[in-house]
Structures are given as C-alpha cells and as structure tokens.
Amino acid sequence: MDVPLWLALIVVGVLGVKLVRPPWWLVAVILLGGFLLADSFLAPAIDTAVNK
Helix, strand or coil, X not given: CCCCHHHHHHHHHHHXXXXXXXXXXXXXXXXXXXXXXXXXXXXXXXHHHHHC
C-alpha cells in the first residue's frame, strides 16, 4: 500500500493533536518556525543533521 507523505503527515498530526492536546499557539509556532527555517541559511545544516 502506497500512502503519500502529505497524507501520512496529516494523519499523524491530527492524531497527535487529539491525543496529546498541545495548545494551538504551540502548533502554529512549530509549523511557522519549520516553514521559515526551511528557506533560511540554516537549512543545509538542518538537512545534514536530519539525514545522518
């Protein structure tokens, strides 16, 4: 069974929010921070740290 990555991330995110119940502002900060870091000068360092 081939599941697209975006669908798997949405399912894991929704389940995580329902089970752990973090505040919505924390979810927004993490999403916005990840989006902003993806295009920053730190992106290559984060990429090598994640891929190792």
